[in-house]
Amino acid sequence: MSDRIHGSEKKVISIAILVSAAHLFILAAAALFYGLTVPDCLEGVKPFTEGSLSQKTDRHYELHMVARMWNFDPAEVVLPVGARVDIFVSSLDVTHGFHITGTNLNLAAVPGAVNYGRVVFGKPGVYPIVCNEYCGIAHHGMYGTIRIVENLTAGYLPAKKDKVPEVASNEPPLVTQGRKLYHEKGCIACHSLDGSQVVGPTFKGIYGRLSYFTDGTSIKADEAYIQESILFPQKKIVKGFESVLMPSFPVTPEEVQGLVEFIKSVK
Ligand code: CUA
16 A cells, blocks of 8 residues: 555655644644634623723733724723733724734624633833724824833823813803713714814815805705714715715714704804
């Protein structure tokens, strides 16, 4: 039987077996000695809509990350050197990427699902989080930051960058609430208040302004129109913004009211 196998064929087979064994050994070593794991899609875990950080034990943290057009929540995380972080990632709208630069963690943020991976941050430094899945017009600006700091007693989430500005005390409470939501829900990423066109139409002077839509109709922007645009962003598309897919946000009727009042106030 064995004389049917040519000598050089035997050599090739032996090399193939050796290479396969080496690969298996490398995989086993990575898993056992370096703690490298395969990212997981968790089943039976309810997708969450808000980001959070919690400390489990001294060095062990749990980070819940929400991706959406076009930012991460939380946008910034500060942790001590040596932090072992269980990271759970979900999305509110479309599929985003979630890659922590300088680590081997690269997950997909999928709406309706939760993906999981663990990272141990052994060295201090700045670890940018990038979205590496094309997710729309402002994909290139979608990033977050993890800061690993020495001599830090406990990790925390710094206050949101886009701090809600102080407002005059005579501002109606609904407007103030809407202003807060404008920052928190991320409207600020696409709608400016100063007339500049970012990704979507500016809010400046939008109330009462004539808006032209892709279907040829036009409307003088009133409360009903603004409300509809928040709840059903795809119903009327303003001319010139065809390529932008505004996501709908989970908002309560009360929050919609606040947003409408705030948008009306931006003159
Ligand atoms: Cu999110 Cu690209």
